[in-house]
Amino acid sequence: MFTERGPTVRELVVQALSSVERGYDLLAPKFDETPFRTPEVFLSATARALAARGGYAAGLDLCCGTGAGLRVLQEVCRERVVGVDRSAGMLAVAAASAAPATSLVRADALALPFRNAFDLIVSFGAFGHFLPHQRPTLFAQAHAALRPGGLLAFPVTAPPRVGSAGYWLLWGFDTAMRVRNALWHPPFVMYYRTFRLPDVRAELTRAGFTVETPALAEPGHRPDGAPHCRLVLATRR
Ligand SMILES: C[S@@+](CC[C@H](N)C(=O)[O-])C[C@H]1O[C@@H](n2cnc3c(N)ncnc32)[C@H](O)[C@@H]1O
Numbered sequence: 001m002f003t004e005r006g007p008t009v010r011e012l013v014v015q016a017l018s019s020v021e022r023g024y025d026l027l028a029p030k031f032d033e034t035p036f037r038t039p040e041v042f043l044s045a046t047a048r049a050l051a052a053r054g055g056y057a058a059g060l061d062l063c064c065g066t067g068a069g070l071r072v073l074q075e076v077c078r079e080r081v082v083g084v085d086r087s088a089g090m091l092a093v094a095a096a097s098a099a100p101a102t103s104l105v106r107a108d109a110l111a112l113p114f115r116n117a118f119d120l121i122v123s124f125g126a127f128g129h130f131l132p133h134q135r136p137t138l139f140a141q142a143h144a145a146l147r148p149g150g151l152l153a154f155p156v157t158a159p160p161r162v163g164s165a166g167y168w169l170l171w172g173f174d175t176a177m178r179v180r181n182a183l184w185h186p187p188f189v190m191y192y193r194t195f196r197l198p199d200v201r202a203e204l205t206r207a208g209f210t211v212e213t214p215a216l217a218e219p220g221h222r223p224d225g226a227p228h229c230r231l232v233l234a235t236r237r
Contacts (some may be wrong), residue, residue, distance in 0.1 A: 006034050038125045042124065043071065050122075060082045069230075122153050130209050132199070154232050155229050156189070211235075213230045
C-alpha cells in the first residue's frame with residue numbers, strides 16, 4: 001500500500017496516536033506517498049464533470065491537504081483558487097507545489113472565515129474526519145461560504161459489498177479507531193463507514209442545497225454493475 005518513500009510503521013503509529021492536526025503535521029512530508037492522498041482517477045473524473053457544467057470564478061478546496069484538489073480547481077476556475085486546511089504541515093507541502101496565485105488558509109472547516117465568497121467548493125477524502133453530529137455544521141459552513149447558486153462537489157465511493165475483503169478492511173479500520181479513541185486522548189477521528197450517501201443527501205438538503213449524485217464513469221463499476229463512485233453535486237439554493 002505504501003511506497004518505499006512512504007512513512008514507516010513506527011511513524012504511522014506515532015501519527016495515529018496524535019490529534020488529527022498533529023498527526024497530519026507529522027505525516028505531511030510523506031503524505032503523497034500514501035494511499036490516503038486522493039488517487040488521480042477521482043481527481044481527473046471530477047475535473048471533467050465540473051468542466052462540463054461550465055466555468056467558475058472562485059473555488060475553494062476544503063481540507064485541501066497537500067493540494068490534490070487544488071489542481072482540479074486550477075483547471076475549472078478563472079479567477080481565484082483557495083485551499084483550506086487545519087494542518088500547517090499539510091499546507092506547507094501544498095504551498096511548495098501550488099500555482100502562484102493560489103491562497104492557502106489555515107482554518108477549521110467547522111468555522112470557515114468566508115461568506116458568499118465562492119462559486120465552487122470541492123473536497124476530497126476528508127469527510128471521514130467529521131462525526132455525523134458535526135456534519136450539519138460542516139455543510140452549513142460550506143453553504144455560507146458559497147454564493148447563491150454556488151456548487152459544493154465531492155466524490156463518494158460506493159460502500160464495499162457486505163462480507164467482501166474491502167468491507168472487512170474498512171470495518172477493521174473503523175473498529176481499531178474506535179478502540180484507539182476509547183483508550184487514548186487526544187482522539188484521532190477518521191471513520192470510513194459513517195459517511196453514508198442517503199444520510200448525506202438528507203443533511204445537505206436540510207442545509208439548503210439541491211442535491212444530484214451522477215455516477216462518475218472513469219473509476220468504473222463494481223462486479224454487481226453499480227458505479228464505483230458518484231459525484232455529489234450540491235447547489236446552494
Ligand atoms: C485524508 S487528508 C485529504 C487531503 C486531500 N484533500 C487529498 O484528497 O489528498 C484529510 C485532510 O483533512 C484535513 N482536516 C481534517 N479535519 C479538518 C478540519 N476540521 N478542518 C480543516 N481541515 C481538516 C487534514 O488536516 C488533512 O489534510
